[in-house]
Amino acid sequence: MPKLLIEKNVPGSNAFALPPCDLNMSPLEDSIPSQFLRQDAPRIPELSEVEAVRHYTELSHRAYGVDDGLYPLGSCTMKYNPKINEWAARLPGFAHVHPYQPARTVQGCLQLMSETEKMLCEIAGMDRFTLQPAAGAHGEMTGAMIIKAYHTHHQDHKRTKMLIPDSAHGTNPATTNVVGYKVVELKSNADGLIDLDDLRAKMDDEVAGLMLTNPNTLGLFEKDIDEIAKIVHGGGGLLYYDGANLNAIMGVARPGDMGFDIVHVNLHKTFSTPHGGGGPGSGPVGVKAFLADYLPMPLIKKEGEEYSLDYDRPLSIGRVRSFYGNFGVIVKAYAYILALGSEGIRDACEQAVLNANYLRIKLRDDYHIPFDRLCKHEFVATSRKQMEESHISTLDIAKRLMDYGYHPPTVYFPLIVKEALMVEPTETESRERLDDFIAAMQNIAQESRKTPDIVLSAPHSTVIKRIDEVQAARNPIVRW
Amino acid sequence: MKIQEGLYYSVEHEWLRVEDDKAYVGITDFAQQHLGDIVFVELPELDEAVEAGGQIGVIESVKAVSSMFSPVSGTIIEVNEELENAPELLNEDPYGQHIAVIKMNNTADLDGLLNETQYSELCEKEEQGGE
Numbered sequence: 223m224p225k226l227l228i229e230k231n232v233p234g235s236n237a238f239a240l241p242p243c244d245l246n247m248s249p250l251e252d253s254i255p256s257q258f259l260r261q262d263a264p265r266i267p268e269l270s271e272v273e274a275v276r277h278y279t280e281l282s283h284r285a286y287g288v289d290d291g292l293y294p295l296g297s298c299t300m301k302y303n304p305k306i307n308e309w310a311a312r313l314p315g316f317a318h319v320h321p322y323q324p325a326r327t328v329q330g331c332l333q334l335m336s337e338t339e340k341m342l343c344e345i346a347g348m349d350r351f352t353l354q355p356a357a358g359a360h361g362e363m364t365g366a367m368i369i370k371a372y373h374t375h376h377q378d379h380k381r382t383k384m385l386i387p388d389s390a391h392g393t394n395p396a397t398t399n400v401v402g403y404k405v406v407e408l409k410s411n412a413d414g415l416i417d418l419d420d421l422r423a424k425m426d427d428e429v430a431g432l433m434l435t436n437p438n439t440l441g442l443f444e445k446d447i448d449e450i451a452k453i454v455h456g457g458g459g460l461l462y463y464d465g466a467n468l469n470a471i472m473g474v475a476r477p478g479d480m481g482f483d484i485v486h487v488n489l490h491k492t493f494s495t496p497h498g499g500g501g502p503g504s505g506p507v508g509v510k511a512f513l514a515d516y517l518p519m520p521l522i523k524k525e526g527e528e529y530s531l532d533y534d535r536p537l538s539i540g541r542v543r544s545f546y547g548n549f550g551v552i553v554k555a556y557a558y559i560l561a562l563g564s565e566g567i568r569d570a571c572e573q574a575v576l577n578a579n580y581l582r583i584k585l586r587d588d589y590h591i592p593f594d595r596l597c598k599h600e601f602v603a604t605s606r607k608q609m610e611e612s613h614i615s616t617l618d619i620a621k622r623l624m625d626y627g628y629h630p631p632t633v634y635f636p637l638i639v640k641e642a643l644m645v646e647p648t649e650t651e652s653r654e655r656l657d658d659f660i661a662a663m664q665n666i667a668q669e670s671r672k673t674p675d676i677v678l679s680a681p682h683s684t685v686i687k688r689i690d691e692v693q694a695a696r697n698p699i700v701r702w
Numbered sequence: 703m704k705i706q707e708g709l710y711y712s713v714e715h716e717w718l719r720v721e722d723d724k725a726y727v728g729i730t731d732f733a734q735q736h737l738g739d740i741v742f743v744e745l746p747e748l749d750e751a752v753e754a755g756g757q758i759g760v761i762e763s764v765k766a767v768s769s770m771f772s773p774v775s776g777t778i779i780e781v782n783e784e785l786e787n788a789p790e791l792l793n794e795d796p797y798g799q800h801i802a803v804i805k806m807n808n809t810a811d812l813d814g815l816l817n818e819t820q821y822s823e824l825c826e827k828e829e830q831g832g833e
Contacts, residue, residue: 392767634765640736691764695741696790 223685224280226702231267284685286629288497292651292659296600296632296644297391297439299469299491299574304561307494307554316553321545325530332529335546336522338556339506345559345567346465346485347478348508352517353547358466360542361486361505362397362433364518367539368484368509369431369460370401371516375537378458381430385459387416389440389636391466394433403430410638414440414593416450425453431460436480437470439636439644441578441597451481460484460513465505468492469648470575470598473568484509493555504551518542573649574599577656581647584660588667592639600646602639608667609641612674616641619666621688622680626662703825704731706797710812711821712773717797718815725774726800729761732825734796737763740789745781746802752776754811759801761792774811776804 250259269277287293293300311317319328339351355361366384373381384403386394388410395405406424411417415438425432432454437443444450454461463477463485469492471477477485489504490497497503509517519538520531531546562570575598582601586594590606608614620630620643632644647656669677681687705711710718715733719726734740742762752758752772759770780803785791791799806812816824 637766637768692739692741695739695762695764 224277227267227269227274227277228265228702230269230273230277231265232270233268235270235273236268288650291627291629292647292655293629294631294645294647294659295629296441296602296635296646297435297466298497298632298646299466299488299599299648300497300629300646301469301491301494301648302650303494303496303554304558306561307557310557311550311553313553316550326528329529331549332522332531334556335549335552336524336529338552338559339522341556341559342487342506342508345472345476346463346468346487346508347476347480347482348485349511350514350517350521351506351508352521352542353504353506353552354518354541354543355486355505355507356543356548357490357501357503358464358486358488358505359393359397360503361488361507362393362462362464363400364505364507364539364542365462365484365486366398366401366403366431366433367542368507368513368516369462370403371537371539372460372513373430375516380428381459383429385421385424385429385432385454387434387438388638389414389438390433390435391439391464394435394464398433408432414438414442414638415444415446418446418449418453421450421453425457425459427458429454429457429459431462431483433462433464434482435464435467436477437467437598437600439467439600440593440602440639441467441470441600441644441646442593442595443471443598447480455481466491467599469571470600472571473564474571478508478510483513489551489555494558495551495554502548502551504548504555506547520546570649571599574647577647577649577651578645580653580656581645581660584656585645585663588664589643599648600644602636603643603645604639604641605643606641608670608677612670612677614670614674614677616643618677618680619643619670622666622669622677623662624681625683626665628659628662703735704797705818705822705825707818709797709818710773710815711818711824712771712815713824714771714773716770716773718773718812719800720806720812723776723806723809724779725776725804725806727758727772727802727804728800729770729792729796730821731796732828734793737761737768738765739763740792743785743789743792743801745783745785746778748778748781750778752778752804754808754814758804762789770801772804773815774804774806775808776806778802779805 288300288302315330319331335353342351355364382404383406384398385406385408387408398405409417409420451461460483461481463482465485465487468487486505486507489495490501515537516539518541519535520533523530523532578597578599578601582591582597585603589603591603605616605619616633620633623630634642636642715730717728717730740761740763744760746758754775756772757769758772761768761770782800
């Protein structure tokens, strides 16, 4: 392990020198009561500039991102982040504005936000969008709050339950819980889709809505979506679209046309802005016209040629974030959508689906594919064969992939598949890259048969070898 | 995989030991094996009223977070606090460690539960079935 900055501390090595102070200094005690003053100097590490730069450069070499190679994390859409987006977000007119500036001095920013909203409406089939939510789960929470506001406004106070399929992302039950709904789980049928009978049985006048990811986390399109929408709406509920997998249908089909009332999209997935630690994220929420009054405020208003921030929205759920969302991220997504255009958006989707199916078909001889049929942008494999042959689990395969230079796919999710290994290549990857990945997966399958120990003890090439995850979870050491 | 005699079982892989109107509830060996190493258990609150099928806790393993459901309705009269600091006990001795004790208010709930033969069949089916 590299040393921490604090361990590299060399007193006096700071690479700066301040000129003598030409102000009259008064003791701190004169302005701050002594009980609030610390007695010892803070332990801020002292390093020369070059040593600080080397420290962070060394750490950066240990990171793995989409710029390093394939990042096949399922339900995550780890696509390439075009560098021109970074240029756009750094334009001084975007980067150097202040959120408290009067609207008339930031017309360009407001225009960009307004146009992003329009484009998202067109892609999702919605009527209005808020750009405030800071990430996907935040968008879900906002959506659940809108559902609640809608029912409350209609004096429908009985609706305390939210339906969520057992294949859903964990954020669905988490966010609805935060908003105060009771989660009712919907079972998947043998085809990996929502069990309509179970839905019919659970849909009653206490259900506020259904949160659905389509295609779901198995990469399968919920083909009964028309019927699902009918059942939910017939029972007085609202239909929420989790946009995590929007990449699989964008430009081809629209949640709004499928009967969804609310949708969140992840700009950091579908619209190519950086993800995770490289984010921040952005999770705009769109609604059909009849829900627009409940959206967070302010929304962008255009009168004539003038843009302004509209706070006169009495039914709004209020703010869900300070200011106007992660604006720089919105600029990047805007640049991406404009660069692709409507044809490019559809093309990206089709390539993503083609890539996933290519991988699925190439890997089916070596790995068990539980729902082995035409998928959308991702598919789920398992380690069943390897488990039967030599007790090799999905975790072992994921660790071994690191030795081949890949970030592992999503593992042990969705929960309804045993030993799940969920792969989403995205449209970014070329045939050659995919073939390399297939070869690595085939090699691992072969190793599992012939030299299982090398898989069971992987990774071998990383700085940190196999981590004791149980120990880390049971007895976490969270401070230095 | 062990299945103990004399217990009731639920399709959610919980076991129930009944003493008069008290029901000791825990998770089965099948459940702990499939969850993998358990790292955290969220226990129900004392005196909480529970419905049959209602959630009474959360079990977190390195693989997944799962809800635990009450097979019967009644009131929580005891929780196994030892699990808060030693969740691994559920892996080591699933039938020896209950999660909570429920004072049942409707013993008819027990009619819907499985006996060890039925439960053993369910486990076999789940082991082979599913895609």
